[in-house]
Amino acid sequence: MKTRIDLTAEQIAHLAGLVEGRISTHQSVLEQHSHDESAFVPVLPSAVVMVQSTEEVSAVLAYCNSEKIPVVAFGAGTSLEGHVVPLHGGVSVDLSNMEKIIEVRPDDLCVRVEPGVHRMALNAKLANEGLFFSVDPGADATIGGMCATGAAGTTTVRYGSMRENVMALTAVLADGTVINTGRATRKLSAGYDLTRLLIGSEGTLAVITEVTLRVFGIPEKMAAAVVRFPHLTDGVAAATAIVKMGIAVARCEFLDAKCIKYLNSYDSLTLVEAPTLFFEFHGSPRGVEEDAMSVQEIVREFDGTDFEWTSEENQRRKLWSARHNSHWATLAAHPGKKSVSTDMAVPLSRLAEAVALAERTLSQHSFPHSILGHVADGNFHCQIITDPAIKGQTEEIRKVVSEITFKIIAMGGTCTGEHGIGAGKIDSLVSETGAEAVDVMRSIKKALDPNGILNPGKIFTLAD
């Protein structure tokens, strides 16, 4: 699929008939569906279809498949690798109207939702039942989008990523076939794990239309802590030591001095601008206290100072809200600019070295950048500012990132811990897992979507 597909008037009329007229070709709507949060060049879809049910998605896909029209599923548009950019035109299928929380099941510790539900709205609802959904990327993404990218967040170290928290899916294949995968059970070994095959498949295998998520009881006690370090690598090494000791931290996030500066400005905080770890502890009151004490002892060995902890709810929330805003805080400090976010992860023992390598390489260039990460998981992000007005700058940054990425892969790392491959890391994926494994992915794609209509140009290239 090399060319751009634009819909004919007849095709638009046919699609309109499938969704009670909820189709748009207005410029502003097309623009809204042309990009995500990344610096990828926007591409307009030919039309945007607003779907409201699994049946509508099925009808739209069956038709697009018969007409070989590319389809990109769209949720909140908060992805970071160009996932929702309709590289080949066609239809953007917007699922944001499918935002019902279908069923909260406190006794089964699970919830069934439509894919357009946002994670924050879900948690607002769950809080009434004393429950929470743990996966928290920075953005207020939709659950469907979080499934599609295999999202993770600050609590993954304790509660897992989407892979560990999705129990069951309803999804529509390219030809309109509706499938159900998984069950609302905590264990399952029934045939191929299609649930986890779809998680992280970035809209290339199916469109997800219903999700059953695992949820947790809100812990009896939660407390946050902040500690500062003289150097970037001290903080990272301290986090790794804590994980190795088996202390069950609920969150453990690293932010460099520049991140802290941006957060102070964006969220009116007064944190000292130094490399910093944010922690959170969940459990029984005594357990939390014991964990915090153990962590304080360890960070001291890595020259961590000014350990401050709080179980005051407002302060705790403010801290994490600031952490979740870091992407926008960084952009706000650079008005009119965009950013390239890396997402490498390495084996735990290589993290300090990997972060130092990234910092050293980026320092040789003049692009503003900051580093932060889910360090207890060995996963870190460099947010690099690019000026879309300067021709070739984003490409230059991508070249530098690529150089770092290949070194990280050589260290046994991955090019992406949680953002996915999208349009930007197709070569990195081959380098990381090998052409043979990518060929297996391609075979699966061809078996399930022989016309290649679902999100073409993402994860891998398909021969025509």
Add this chain to the structure above:
Amino acid sequence: MKTRIDLTAEQIAHLAGLVEGRISTHQSVLEQHSHDESAFVPVLPSAVVMVQSTEEVSAVLAYCNSEKIPVVAFGAGTSLEGHVVPLHGGVSVDLSNMEKIIEVRPDDLCVRVEPGVHRMALNAKLANEGLFFSVDPGADATIGGMCATGAAGTTTVRYGSMRENVMALTAVLADGTVINTGRATRKLSAGYDLTRLLIGSEGTLAVITEVTLRVFGIPEKMAAAVVRFPHLTDGVAAATAIVKMGIAVARCEFLDAKCIKYLNSYDSLTLVEAPTLFFEFHGSPRGVEEDAMSVQEIVREFDGTDFEWTSEENQRRKLWSARHNSHWATLAAHPGKKSVSTDMAVPLSRLAEAVALAERTLSQHSFPHSILGHVADGNFHCQIITDPAIKGQTEEIRKVVSEITFKIIAMGGTCTGEHGIGAGKIDSLVSETGAEAVDVMRSIKKALDPNGILNPGKIFTLAD
């Protein structure tokens, strides 16, 4: 593939040349590879090949593929759904010589092993480093087999099943292609999750030849507890309540009075013969004490009595060793017999009802049976004794099991939490996940193994 394939002398000679002569057609060797721990009727392979490397597996598979010879991978032969039974003859590829622990990486909390490594040998080695591998099915299975069936165990409630603990794989496809999936990183979102597609694929997609596993530090403090209940369902309901309270038990196992009786006899224990929960707590000394106190309070509400706990290491080990022996303890009480083990799992809130349903249905028949389970995960097993000498008895038991299974599926449950589909639950899988999802599994199978040589007759049927 409907017929039995027997190898020609020429084919045997060719295979012998690929593995330095390590091929056998001795009756005793064929018999050893004709069955697993289940009551499925044994079927002899035509030959058994002992492989020693990924390269040899690749050569053997490439040849078998070109000759359309069925291949079944064999590890310890401890599966419970006939997985390793070579239904269509052909070659049993025995990986038990591939038992090197290649690399222990304490600083990365992972270990790289060959597939023939047994879980107990691995843990003996890891203990030297203060580490443990958490997944513990009853049997001393091989790591490769545990990957293939998506195994779980008594600690899954805390540490996850194989799905959560395998980081990376090397595997050989039907045509001999070697692929690498995943990385030794704690997070990964790089393309389709081939690691988890292979886990639980029961040898039908590839033969696993190397595994990178996540390991954990041995907790500072471990303590076990035992508590008795007047009725089966009280114990189950207590376990569910504990999970809902968010108490991080490390193990929570239910055993009915008959199980306890068999264990007493097999392991020289003196437990009171009543429905019983076995618990384990992991953590800091104060955390463990606090958890045990909370659990004691909850079980009291469900008429749990005689709460006894111990942190004495020998007693703790003895308790869990007995639990792991329950399969053999039950068989030992019925000399010359075999057993059919069910493996249903339900949403947490339905567990007491599901166990009561199973108990009620089985009580209407005369087959000896006992019930036990990983109740904090909603997963339970009925072990039903069958006499292979009585014609049709196993089939009759399977009919009763099937009746229970379809009711469990109607309750939102699964036919298998950890044992897999194998040869015995092909119909249940369709009923559970739908013909459309099974068709997707079949498409993936056809894309990766077009000749259908890998473990034919398991998970689903393939049209010729």
